[in-house]
Amino acid sequence: MATKEYSFYPGCSSQKGASSINQLRSTQTICEELGIKLNEIPDWNCCSASIGYGGGGELPRLTLSARNIALSEQNHPGQDLVATCAACWLATREANDRFNEDSQLMAETNQALKEGGLNLKGEKKVRHMVEVLVEDIGFEEMKNHVKKPLEGIKIAGYVGCQTNRPFGINGESFENPVYLDKMIEAMGAEPVENYEKKVSCCGGALMFSEPEKSQALVKDILEAAYDGGADMIVTPCPVCQMNTEVYQAQINKKYGTNFNIPSVYYSTLMSVAYGKTAKEAALDGQIIRATKLEEIAGK
Amino acid sequence: MSSNTIKYRNSFLREVEANVEEGEWVRMCMQCGVCSGSCPLGPHWEHPPQELFMMIRAGKREEVLSSSSMWMCTSCYNCIVRCPRELPITHIMHGLAHYAHKLGLAPKNQPTKKFAQLFWDNLSKKGRVNELKLGLSLYFMNGFGEGIKTALKMKDIGLGMYKAKRMNPFEIFGGHGCKDKKGLQAILKKAREIEDAKADQYPKV
Ligand code: SF4
Ligand code: SF4
Numbered sequence: 001m002a003t004k005e006y007s008f009y010p011g012c013s014s015q016k017g018a019s020s021i022n023q024l025r026s027t028q029t030i031c032e033e034l035g036i037k038l039n040e041i042p043d044w045n046c047c048s049a050s051i052g053y054g055g056g057g058e059l060p061r062l063t064l065s066a067r068n069i070a071l072s073e074q075n076h077p078g079q080d081l082v083a084t085c086a087a088c089w090l091a092t093r094e095a096n097d098r099f100n101e102d103s104q105l106m107a108e109t110n111q112a113l114k115e116g117g118l119n120l121k122g123e124k125k126v127r128h129m130v131e132v133l134v135e136d137i138g139f140e141e142m143k144n145h146v147k148k149p150l151e152g153i154k155i156a157g158y159v160g161c162q163t164n165r166p167f168g169i170n171g172e173s174f175e176n177p178v179y180l181d182k183m184i185e186a187m188g189a190e191p192v193e194n195y196e197k198k199v200s201c202c203g204g205a206l207m208f209s210e211p212e213k214s215q216a217l218v219k220d221i222l223e224a225a226y227d228g229g230a231d232m233i234v235t236p237c238p239v240c241q242m243n244t245e246v247y248q249a250q251i252n253k254k255y256g257t258n259f260n261i262p263s264v265y266y267s268t269l270m271s272v273a274y275g276k277t278a279k280e281a282a283l284d285g286q287i288i289r290a291t292k293l294e295e296i297a298g299k
Numbered sequence: 300m301s302s303n304t305i306k307y308r309n310s311f312l313r314e315v316e317a318n319v320e321e322g323e324w325v326r327m328c329m330q331c332g333v334c335s336g337s338c339p340l341g342p343h344w345e346h347p348p349q350e351l352f353m354m355i356r357a358g359k360r361e362e363v364l365s366s367s368s369m370w371m372c373t374s375c376y377n378c379i380v381r382c383p384r385e386l387p388i389t390h391i392m393h394g395l396a397h398y399a400h401k402l403g404l405a406p407k408n409q410p411t412k413k414f415a416q417l418f419w420d421n422l423s424k425k426g427r428v429n430e431l432k433l434g435l436s437l438y439f440m441n442g443f444g445e446g447i448k449t450a451l452k453m454k455d456i457g458l459g460m461y462k463a464k465r466m467n468p469f470e471i472f473g474g475h476g477c478k479d480k481k482g483l484q485a486i487l488k489k490a491r492e493i494e495d496a497k498a499d500q501y502p503k504v
Contacts, residue, residue: 012428015475019465043478045426050374052422053393054400054415058320063490064422067483112490116482165376174380201339201375205418209410210371213340246456287459 004136007076007124008038009068011088012046013238020085020238022285026267027084027129029280033145033271034137039079041072047091050162051205059108065095066109069126070118084129084267086162086237093126093167128163130236130266134170134179142186147275148296149188155269156192156225156233157181160240161201175199183266184234187273192228197221202243211247212254218243219251222259231292233263241265246287262290272297311360318498320394321387328352334378334388344368348378348388351395364399370411372396425476426483 014024031038045068046052048061056064069092072081083089099106099122110120133142157180163169169179176198181191200221203214221244225233235241245263252259264286271281278297283290307313315322328349335347346354346368354363372392379389396412399405405412422428477483 012422012475015427017464018475019460021465022463045477045483046422046428048419048422051411051415051418053397054412055419056423057397057401057491057494058394059494060487060490063486067486108493109490111493112486115485115489116479118482118486161373161375161377166379201373201377203339204373204375205414206340206371206373206411209414210340213343214373217339246459249455285463285465287463
């Protein structure tokens with residue numbers, strides 16, 4: 001199988017000992033299986049996520065992304081820039097689009113980049129890992145690698161906000177994208193049909209500053225997963241994953257609920273279906289353990 | 300009357316158009332209310348987006364800039380994809396918040412404002428976010444006593460993350476960062492200068 005190469009932007013939460021290191025590990029596992037080579041952008045920096053606006057303002061914020069894109073152009077010419085984190089992808093793609101639409105902005109950005117010895121041409125395509133899987137690999141090929149179909153597992157595919165809006169994946173609808181359900185199906189599991197909170201907001205970074213309000217949103221997301229009969233939630237986004245998993249005990253305390261539902265990355269799900277070990281699938285990164293996946297991985 | 304109010308001939312709309320990210324779009328709003336109805340924290344906004352746009356056009360400068368509303372934006376982009384006039388609402392909310400913060404008019408104890416500033420300070424130091432330090436400064440942003448309380452409330456989550464190797468206590472001694480910190484900081488400094496020089500064309504408040 002020919003190897004497909006991409007210029008890879010892992011982002012802060014994928015660093016060693018950071019909150020979505022488990023996403024990185026399981027992504028590496030499925031990429032190896034599917035013949036995808038991710039070349040890390042040397043010395044990449046933070047994209048400032050969606051919350052950087054308060055302190056950063058417009059140009060400094062956009063320039064952060066410009067530095068990453070310029071480093072990618074310099075080190076990985078001809079390779080699409082790919083991110084696994086929804087916020088990284090969104091910030092980088094948005095910046096890239098704006099540089100290409102606005103020549104004055106591009107000039108100002110390059111004036112700033114020059115101070116660090118860099119230059120931006122703006123000829124990169126900025127893509128999400130899921131786009132690589134859906135568009136470059138395809139559902140059929142994803143399915144062809146399944147060794148242990150995830151039979152009998154029902155899954156709520158939680159797409160969330162930023163992997164969906166404003167750009168969308170593969171031209172799908174914003175109100176009801178189906179790529180995640182199709183990926184779940186390709187792995188032999190059963191997606192919850194019409195999962196009501198599929199594209200609802202988890203509160204994002206406001207989970208830190210407005211925890212009560214955000215937890216109320218997460219409560220509805222979890223409830224809808226239970227209502228749909230789900231054994232677990234699957235998501236492509238590190239913020240969604242974290243917000244739907246780690247606050248369940250606090251939500252239970254506040255609302256008298258009994259939530260205890262695992263929330264895993266699509267890459268963990270796929271790794272298990274591809275017959276990888278629990279460690280390769282990063283199942284040890286779960287705080288609420290995904291026992292059904294552990295059983296399959298242990299077989 | 301502030302000099303900005305004079306400069307823009309009493310038009311807050313003109314001031315927004317000149318100083319706020321994507322502010323030139325505000326006049327395109329047709330007041331349909333779709334954005335307000337799409338907002339996840341909508342019920343908590345004192346003035347949802349549609350109302351803010353109306354208030355800008357009505358010249359309610361102080362009320363808009365001192366509002367905590369736009370700080371409630373979670374960046375979910377629901378409004379953007381639904382707005383019939385295709386206003387970049389999310390960015391206007393961010394832009395308004397940043398402009399208010401820059402002028403010192405944002406509400407003092409707005410928690411998201413504090414968090415956003417902590418986040419920016421954290422990342423611009425080394426070029427990458429240090430989640431542990433960010434978390435700790437977040438807990439302590441309302442003072443030491445409050446910080447201990449929050450930290451205790453959050454300790455089970457911290458412990459869970461630690462056990463799952465998704466948190467590293469040693470990050471407190473330095474931790475991740477860019478190698479070319481100097482270059483990164485020089486780039487940011489220049490970007491800030493360019494942005495400020497543009498703002499300087501307008502008189503300060
Ligand atoms: S959806 Fe668009 S046009 Fe309608 S009120 Fe909101 S900003 Fe205005
Ligand atoms: S992006 Fe912000 S303003 Fe728009 S709907 Fe979401 S929270 Fe509301």
